[in-house]
Amino acid sequence: SQQGEEDPQALSIQEGENATMNCSYKTSINNLQWYRQNSGRGLVHLILIRSNEREKHSGRLRVTLDTSKKSSSLLITASRAADTASYFCATGYTGANSKLTFGKGITLSVRP
Amino acid sequence: DARVTQTPRHKVTEMGQEVTMRCQPILGHNTVFWYRQTMMQGLELLAYFRNRAPLDDSGMPKDRFSAEMPDATLATLKIQPSEPRDSAVYFCASGLVSGLSGNTIYFGEGSWLTVV
Numbered sequence: 001s002q003q004g005e006e007d008p009q010a011l012s013i014q015e016g017e018n019a020t021m022n023c024s025y026k027t028s029i030n031n032l033q034w035y036r037q038n039s040g041r042g043l044v045h046l047i048l049i050r051s052n053e054r055e056k057h058s059g060r061l062r063v064t065l066d067t068s069k070k071s072s073s074l075l076i077t078a079s080r081a082a083d084t085a086s087y088f089c090a091t092g093y094t095g096a097n098s099k100l101t102f103g104k105g106i107t108l109s110v111r112p
Numbered sequence: 113d114a115r116v117t118q119t120p121r122h123k124v125t126e127m128g129q130e131v132t133m134r135c136q137p138i139l140g141h142n143t144v145f146w147y148r149q150t151m152m153q154g155l156e157l158l159a160y161f162r163n164r165a166p167l168d169d170s171g172m173p174k175d176r177f178s179a180e181m182p183d184a185t186l187a188t189l190k191i192q193p194s195e196p197r198d199s200a201v202y203f204c205a206s207g208l209v210s211g212l213s214g215n216t217i218y219f220g221e222g223s224w225l226t227v228v
Contacts, residue, residue, distance in 0.1 A: 033216065042116075042203055042219035043155075088155065092215050099145070099168065100217055104154035 004032070004072075004089040004103040012109040019076040021106045023089030024069075031092040032065055033100065034074045036085045043088060043102075046074075081112045114138045118204050118220035125227055130192040133223045135204030136185055143209040144187045145217060146172075146179055149201045158202075161187065162209070194227045201225070 004025045013019050023032070031050045035043040049056045049065045049072065056063045062075040076083055086105040093099070117136040125131055137144045145160040159169035159179040169179060176195070181187045191198055201224050207217035 031215070035219075042221045043205075045216050045218065048216055099157060099160055100215060101157065102147075102155040 004091050004101070006087070006089055006103045006106045008106060009104075010107045010109075012111065013079055015079060015081055015110055015112050017079055019079050019083070019108055019110070021074045021076075021087055021108070023072045023074070023103060025072075025089075025091045026070065027091075027093075028067075029091045029093060032063075032072050033090045033092060034061075034063060034072075035088045035090060035102070037088065037105070038085045046087075048092075076108075079108075079110045081110050084108060084110045114218075116204055116206050116218055116220035118202075118223050120223055121221065122224045123226070125194055125225070127195055127227055128193045129227075130190065131194050131198075131225060131227075132191075133189045133202050133204075133225070135187040135189075135206075135220060137187060137204070137206030138218055139185075141206035141208050141218075143207050143215070143217070144181060145203075145205040145207075146187070146189050147203040147205065149203060149222070150199075155203075158189070191225075194225075196227045199226050 004023045007022045033048045034046045037043045047058045049063050060077045065072045088102050088105045090100040090102045119134050146158040148156045158172040161181045164181040178190045201222040203222045205217040205219045209215040
């Protein structure tokens with residue numbers, strides 16, 4: 001399967017702590033993206049990292065990509081209760097028929 | 113603020129009935145996706161369109177599901193006849209996708225379908 005697999009499935013941390021979520025995939029990709037889904041809502045794009053990039057930052061988010069290990073990590077620093085959500089990695093491919101394939105997601109709970 | 117609009121937001125229907133879900137993609141986007149989300153299977157890609165042409169519908173049960181894009185502002189997903197196992201959240205997403213650029217997509221809020 002081409003889809004990414006997130007790890008862990010669920011994560012519970014205290015407000016202020018850092019949250020690290022991992023994603024592994026099987027085939028070569030053009031880019032990898034992370035999305036967030038709040039309960040009862042659609043997915044919202046957080047950050048995209050291309051296959052020729054190793055690290056990217058956006059506010060309190062830090063994403064790394066290791067194409068040799070076919071893995072990515074999403075770090076949320078100084079977590080807040082509002083970060084409580086499900087997080088998905090999505091792998092993107094080049095070509096005329098490029099599409100995004102999502103993993104099953106990580107449920108993050110940030111305790112106030 | 114541009115957004116993907118889906119209707120209906122919630123639908124409860126009886127087994128055997130036809131269900132049609134509609135999506136208005138973001139203006140200017142060339143690619144529209146239909147995903148289905150369940151607890152067991154996660155997010156499954158059902159079908160997607162590029163410039164209104166269907167590119168891949170291999171994720172969709174062909175005997176009862178159909179997806180169309182009658183014009184650039186409307187995509188539809190139809191289930192006929194519906195079954196209880198079709199109960200799920202159906203998401204439409206759109207994006208401006210090219211062969212070389214990243215393909216960030218924007219999701220609607222979903223259509224929550226319950227088939228009883």
